[in-house]
Amino acid sequence: MDMNGSQRIEASREAVYAGLNDVDILRQCIPGCESIEKTSETEMVAKVTLRIGPVKASFSGTVTLSDLDPPNGYTISGEGSGGMAGFAKGGAKVTLEPDGDATILNYTVKAEIGGKLAQMGSRLIDSTAKKLAGEFFAKFGDVVGKPPAGEPLPVEEPAQETLSKGWMSRILGTSATAFLILALTPDLCCVAGDHSVMANDMMMSSICTSQSTL
Numbered sequence: 001m002d003m004n005g006s007q008r009i010e011a012s013r014e015a016v017y018a019g020l021n022d023v024d025i026l027r028q029c030i031p032g033c034e035s036i037e038k039t040s041e042t043e044m045v046a047k048v049t050l051r052i053g054p055v056k057a058s059f060s061g062t063v064t065l066s067d068l069d070p071p072n073g074y075t076i077s078g079e080g081s082g083g084m085a086g087f088a089k090g091g092a093k094v095t096l097e098p099d100g101d102a103t104i105l106n107y108t109v110k111a112e113i114g115g116k117l118a119q120m121g122s123r124l125i126d127s128t129a130k131k132l133a134g135e136f137f138a139k140f141g142d143v144v145g146k147p148p149a150g151e152p153l154p155v156e157e158p159a160q161e162t163l164s165k166g167w168m169s170r171i172l173g174t175s176a177t178a179f180l181i182l183a184l185t186p187d188l189c190c191v192a193g194d195h196s197v198m199a200n201d202m203m204m205s206s207i208c209t210s211q212s213t214l
Contacts (some may be wrong), residue, residue, distance in 0.1 A: 001090075001122070003129055004108040010145035013096045016103045017071035019144040020094065031132050034058070038181040040072040042066065048080070053120050056086030072096055080193050087113020102145075105137070 009016050019025045023038050030036070037044040039136040044063040049056065061080025068074045079092030090111030113125065 001111045001125060001129060002109065003111075003126070003133070004105055004106075005107045005133065006014045007129045007141065008099060008102055008104055009103050009137075009141045013071040013098055013103045015144055016071075016096055016105060019140065020074070021065070023141055025140070028143055029136050044070070046078075046080075050132070052117060053124050055116055057082035057117075059088065060076070062086075065094075073195065077176050082115070082117070084116065086113060086117040088117070103109075106135075107190070109133075 006038050008091055011019075023036050023044065027036050030046075032047060032048045032050045034047045036044055038044050042065045044065075045061070046063055047058060047060045049058040059080035059082045061078055063078040066075045066077065073093070073095040075091060075093050076091075079087070079089035081087045088111060089107065092107050092109040095106045097106065104105060109129075110128070116123065
């Protein structure tokens with residue numbers, strides 16, 4: 001199976017390259033990832049559970065990084081076994097190109113599968129692979145490209161007209177919901193047959209009284 005594509009990520013090349021080497025970020029982004037651990041600067045072990053068509057399998061395997069060229073890219077290769085479901089092995093060449101303040105991530109994937117997975121047909125395998133790749137890069141873009149933690153969000157200044165009507169906002173803010181419920185449901189406030197709870201509120205009392213006569 002061969003697959004290639006690209007993804008624009010709203011982050012610098014340095015941030016994207018660092019993210020591709022960060023096991024915590026990869027754990028969040030790899031679909032079905034249960035665990036991933038870095039055993040050296042260029043090797044990782046991982047466990048991933050995926051459903052491909054009617055088959056659900058857990059794959060355990062190793063991942064190796066090579067051709068390291070920070071922050072321009074690297075080659076990632078791996079091999080995993082899914083028991084009776086089969087096996088998967090392959091690699092991907094990843095290159096990063098600057099695009100203003102963002103980064104274009106290009107990838108070319110070559111993979112081989114065997115066992116029950118190989119019997120499902122190339123169309124299902126290809127569509128599943130593209131779906132998983134899309135999920136990974138969408139999540140990766142969200143995690144790596146999000147604003148730095150603690151960065152304040154813009155706050156809109158209240159308009160003068162809103163400030164001048166502060167007394168009305170306070171009244172509506174505390175009683176609008178109750179007012180609408182009572183106005184739109186004629187018998188709701190009369191279920192208990194007791195209007196004493198409305199005695200200190202002339203507006204609500206009049207509504208309740210008028211509705212009870214309907």
